[in-house]
Amino acid sequence: MSKTRVIEIDPITRVEGHGKVTIHLDDQNNVREARLHVVEFRGFERFIHGRPFWEIPVIVQRLCGICPVSHHLAASKAMDLIVGAKQLTPTAEKMRRLMHYGQIMQSHVLHFFHLASPDLLFGFGSERESRNVFGIIEKMPDLAVQAVMMRKFGQEIIRATAGKKIHGTGAIPGGVNKNLSLEERDFFLRDIDQMKKWARGALDIAKKYSIDNIKAVESFATFNSSHLSLVRDDGALDLYHGNLRAIDAGGNIIFDQVDYRRFNDYLMEEVRPWSYMKFPFIKARGHIDGWYRVGPLSRLNTCGFIDTPEAGKALLEFKALTHGAPNHMTLAYHWARMIEVLHCVENIEKLLNDPDLQGTDLVVRGQRAEDGIGLIEAPRGTLFHHYKVDENDLVTFCNLIVSTTNNNEAMNRAVRKVAQDHISGKPKITEGMLNHVEVAVRAYDPCLSCATHALGKMPLVIEMYDVEGSLVDRKGQHV
C-alpha cells in the first residue's frame, strides 16, 4: 500500500481571515488532492435571530472590517423590502451608491497594493522577507504613498456617507440617515482628479503585468468555469443593483435578468464536511457542474459594457485579450479589479457633481413585508442576504451567501491546479512553491472570515505528515 503525505499551509497569509490549505501527496510526491479549508465559524446567521430588523444592517456589517459597507448595504436592501420601500428617493439611492463606490475603491486598492502587488512586482518566488507591503514601501515609496492616499480617499467617502470609516450607520431600512453637505462634496472634488490619475496608473500596472507575462497569466491556476454577477437592465456593469446573469465557460447565457429576489429558484448550496464554507451551485446544472465564479473577473465577463468612459474603454481592451470570449485566467482578476477602481472613481466624480446628493428626502416606507432579500456586488463578488421577519419585527431566519463562498469551488480548483503544476513530483517543497499556492488563493481576494486581521503578522506554518499522522517536516516564519 502506498503512503500519502499531507502538507498544510496554515494559516494562509495576506488574505482576509483564517484558512488553511492541505495538499495530499502520494509516495512519489504527486499531488493527489488539495483543498482550501475555512476553519472559522462565525454564527451570524443564527445569533441575529430575535433581533429587530432595523438593527440588522448595523449588526451584520460586523462580519467584516474590510468590506462592512457591502454587508451594511445588502442587509439594508433586504430591509427596504421589509418596510415596503419599492423605490428609494434619488438622494437615498445616490448616497448609498457613493458609499459603495468608495468602499469598492478602498477595498480593491488595499488588496492590489498591500496584499497582491508584492507577488506581482517582486515575483512569486522572491525572498519572503521583502515580498510584502514593507518591501513595496522600501523599494517603491511613491507607489506605497499612492496606495495609502487612494485608500484614504475611499475611506473618507465612507465616513461622509455612513458616519464612520468602518461600521457606520448611513443606510437604514427605506433610505439613508444623511445627505452629503456641500463642504463634504467640495472636500472630495479637490482630490478627484488626482484619484483618477492614480487609478489610471494602477490599471496600467495591472494591465502591463498581464500582457508582459501573458504566458504565465494564461496558465497559472487557469481553468474554465461559469461566471455569475448582477448586471443592469441593459447589461451594463452595475455594482450596486441589477438582475442576475450567469454565463457558461463559452460565454453562453445560463440565465439572464433574473430578479434577485428569486435567487433561491436558481441557486443552491452544498455542505462538505471538511469546511465551514458552503459550496453554492446553479441548480439547473447540479452540484457537480453547477459551480461558478464571482468577483471582478466574473463581472467583466458577464457584463456587456461599462457606462463610464475610461473604464468602458479599458473593458474593451480587457475583452480583446480573449477576443470577446470569457476570460478564465485567475491572475486576470487583478486587471479586472483595477478597471473597477477606475469605474468607481469615475462614478464618484459623477455623483459628487449631482445635486441630488444634497436632497433632504431621505426615507420612504410602504407596505410591510415579511421576506427580504438584498443582493449587491461586493468587492469580492455577489453578496446575498436573505431574511424573514415576524409580525413583531424580529428576525426569524437569515441566510447569507458571502462573495467568497461563491468562489469556494473555484479557489479549491485553483489550489489543486497550482499544486499539481508546481509541487507534483518535486523532491523538496520550497517556500516559493508554497507561495504559488497562496498566490492562486490570493487572486480571488478571499475574505475567509469576513473579518479583519493584522496584515503580515500571521505566521505561515507548513507541516508535512506521513500516513500515520507523524510529523515529517515543518517550515514556517516563526517555527
Next chain:
Amino acid sequence: MSKTVVFKIDGVEIRGTSGQTIMEAADKAGIYIPRLCDVEGLDPQGSCRVCTVKVNGRTAASCTQPIADGIEVENETMEIRNFRRDLVRMLFHEGNHLCPCCEASGRCELQALAYRLGILQPDKYPYLQPVRPVDASHPDIMLDTNRCIRCGRCIRASRQLDHKNVFGYIGRGINKQVGVDGKDLAHTDVHIDDKAVALGTCPVGCIIQKRRGFFDAIGQRKFDLHPIGTKEKDS
C-alpha cells in the same frame, strides 16, 4: 419661605435655595454631577449612586441630599471619579450592552458616562452575560431588558407623569428586573405618546420606539454634538 443657602462644591462657593438637593443647586450653578437614575421632571430615587459626592467627608447621593449652609461637597476628586467609574463598569458587566450595534449609541447616557469617565473597554470585571428577554409584542414599543440598568425612570414616569402603572420592578437582588403590568407590553395600556416611553426617559436602549432605529446620523446624535456633562440639561 425659601432662603438662600451658601455652600461649596470642590471649593467653589455656590448659592442655592433651601429645599434644593445638591444636584439641583449644582445644575443651577452650571456644575455637572454625573447621574443615571435621576432626570429632570421625576422625583429622585437615589438608586444608581453614580451621583455620589462627599459631603463634609461622608458619601451621599447628591440627587437626594438637601443642601445646607456651610457644607463642603467633593464632586470631581479622583476618589469620587474612581468610585463612579466602578459603578458604571459594573452596569456594563451585569447586562448585555453591545454598543456597536445598539441604536441608542450616541444618545445613551451609560455609554456617554463611560466615555466621560475614560472607560473604553472591559478591564476589571467578568461579564455576567445574563439571559434576558426581548418583548417586541407591542406594535410601536420594544423592551430589550438586556440593556436595562434598573434606573426606574420608566417606572416613575409611568406613575408620576402618565398616571399609569405600566412598568415596575420584579425579582430581587441581582435578578431584579423591570417588568410590565400584563402578560407582555401588548397587554398593557402603554401608548407610544406616554412619557414613560419617550426618547430620553430610558437612559439606555432598553425601551425603544420601534422602527426608529439608526435614524440619527453619526455626528448628529445627542452626545456627538454635546458630550454628557458639557451642557446643563443633557440628561
